[in-house]
Amino acid sequence: MPEPSLTDLLEDVFEAMANARSANELLSKAASGFAARLGLDSAQAYDLYASEKSTTQFQEFVINTRSPYVDNKMSSYSAFPELVSNFNLGYKSSITLPVFVESKPVFLLTLLSKQEDRISSTIQQLLVPAAQILGYAYVAKLERDRNINLARFFDASFDSRIPQFLFKADKTIVKANKEFLAAFGKTQKDVYGRPLNEFFDISQEAFEKAKLNGELKAKSANGKAQFRLLVNQVSSNMFHAFAYDVTRETALEAELAASDQAQREAFLLIDSSTSVLWASKNAKKIFKIESQDLEGKKLVDLDPEFSLQACGSFPCTRIANLNLGNGMSAEVSLSIYKNDFGYACVASGTSFEKYLANIQNYIKAMAEFSNDAIITTNSLGYISSLNKSSEKILGYSASEISGNALTTLYADEESQRTLNTAMSIANEKGSAGNMFVNLRTKAGEELPCEQHVLRLIDENNSTAGYMLIYNELATKRLIENLQDELEKTERQASNYKAESDLKTQFIYNISHDLKTPLTNIKGFAKLFYDGTFGELNDEQKRHIGIIISESDRLMQLIQQILDVAKLSSGKIKLDLQKVNFADLGENPSIKSLAEMAQKKGLAFEWHVDYTVPEILADPNRIIQVLVNLIGNAVKFTEHGGIRVNAYRKGKNIRVEVSDTGIGISKEDKAKLFRKFYQLQHKELTKQEGSGTGLGLVITKEIVNLHGGKIGVISEPGKGSTFWFTLPIYGKKRKEKQQKNSEQEQQSS
Secondary structure (H helix, E strand, O other), rough: OOOOOOHHHHHHHHHHHHHHHHHHHHHHHHHHHHHHHHHHEEEEEEOOOOOOOOOOOOHHHHHOOOOOEEOOOOOOOOOOOHHHHHHHOOOEEEEEEEEEEEEEEEEEEEEEEEEOOOOOOOHHHHHHHHHHHHHHHHHHHHHHHHHHHHOOOOOOOOOOOOOEEEEEEEOOOEEEOOHHHHHHHOOHHHHHHOEEOOOOEOOOHHHHHHHOEEEEEEEEEEEEEOOEEEEEEEOOOOOEEEEOOOOHHHHHHHHHHHHHOOOOOEEEEEEOOOOOEEEEEHHHHHHHHOOHHOOOOOHHHHHHOOHHHHHOOEEEEEEEEEEEEOOOOEEEEEEEEEOOOEEEEEOOOOOOHHHHHHHHHHHHHHOOOOOOOEEEEEEEEEEEOOHHHHHHHOOOOOOOOOEEEEEHOOOOOHHHHHHHHHHHHHHHHHEEEEEEEEEEEOOOOEEEEEEEEEEEEEEOOOOOEEEEEEEEEEHHHHHHHHHHHHHHHHHHHHHOOHHOOOOOOOHHHHHHHHHHHHHHHHHHHHHOOOOOOOOOOHHHHHHHHHHHHHHHHHHHHOOOOOHHHHHHHHOOOOOOEEEHHHOOOOOHHHHHHHHHHOOOOOOOOOEEEOOOOOOEHHHHHHHHHHHHHHHHHHHHOOEEEEEEEEEOOOOEEEEEEEEEOOOOOOHHOOOOOOOOOOOOOOOOOOOOOOOOOOOHHHHHHHHOOOOOOOOEOOOOOOEEEEEEEEEEHHHHHHHOOOOHHHHHHHHH
């Protein structure tokens, strides 16, 4: 194949620019074209510009050096985990280079080859300018797509029935939709370039706060309407705002506030058990205790002779002699009315029936104008009505959803179980509140809410239905979940003993004081060795090579210690994939150990029974387990051979690594899987270098993390067989099957 030129690589860029439908497709096609032109096997592009992705230590290193990173002899002891993973996939050479546009990192380009020493200086010289051109093309394409999407978003958004407008940072209006124009009786020509203060009475201070928290209340310029403005910053000089008319809601709030100032009566909502669900703020004037202290109490507990059943029909008036404790009592006259919410009461020294109509209107208005979604159902849980906020929040109209089962609005089984539990509690106590559920909107999006359930009764004191109030609390739920996780972590931390505390501090010191600078030492030494900063003579390259070799060895020791800590603390997450054990025998790391055994004069056999299916596991971690066990077998065997055998056993597979080595005593077997324990091997004619005593600990933790078991069968002088099992369908499936089996046993 003729040597490619820079022109060839730029042709790939221009072709991708002409055919790519998106910026990501442009990046992918151009990278693949580079690999094909240069005769390499694979291309990867990691975007750093379009989204806020986290970067690994290797990626940070390449970005900070601002230079290509070349590894022409990749191995299982390479400096970075990404290189080790690619080596396990069969790659031997790689180059990773960062691409910057106007000093901002745009993407990382990685090209891989299955041959050693494949990344030449010529390839580097061609890739750097070609990738830079690709970077400018990618940013231009991405910004163009963003502008188009933004324009489409505002075009679609402006078609909605909510008044909206765009305005500049100098508070002049650029564009308004039809609903906004209708609300103010203007044309598009009338509003363009006009200042906001011609439409809304907004102070500069309120405007600045709105830019920070996105919301403010404002009167119309003529003072006849109240608006709630939701402001979003579109660019450095452009803002978008929704204008919700809250005139009626504001008036309702004022009326309710006025009711709290009443001098001779207070207002209550109670359920069929006489529990106080809500009390007006002026309750203390009648009941002698604060409204919040009255809420939750039962009137029958305060006056055993009080009874709703004695009313017969409603409305009715009852006298209650309430024992409030601490020598306090109150005699009140309660005018009681039955409504859709339970019972409304006007409490006073005498009956004031004229206030009953007002309180009923207040309750209905609260539901209609509440910002919370409020839904009522019949006794069987089928939707009978919903307020305006429900329609806005969920996206359904009353005609679309009425008559459907309430459970159809719940996004998952756990939320449906929570609903059933809440209804059971409400049937017993009249209400159930502060329960988190996930609803599903008409658009298919999940909506975290705080759910409150009230039981509605009929004239016979039977359940007539339910009222459900949903507070949309996505942020609150997130905080609660984080608090739960924090409390769980704190409980676990409190159980750690002195050894765990010491380990944590030790690992912290290792991570921050050794690994990070060691990585930099290895990385910069590699740059010196490759001639990035100038050619070295043979003596200098030999010394630099020693630094790289010793860095690899020390990195391996540190990585083992960190692996133990991460596995023990549960910080490592498995990358579960389908794994074929027959294919693992061809892995470069396994092949390398087989060659090591043969050079030592040992036979090596890899056997996978035909009954072994593909399993769900982390292939890199399983290879790590096999490398540890096979490596130990090679180390402790002088004559004979090593056999790896895998076969199916029930719902698991069992893997055995057998050797004809020196064997293990009963005392040593009891200590094998302890941290830092190293088996003494005086029987060996050739002593191997000492390790860390962590290999088997790591192996056991990985097997446990998969839901499997590990053990050893051995006698001194008769060799050893290390075995481990793995569930075929993964740990979660295994745990679910065990749980179902236990439930069946209990039911029988």
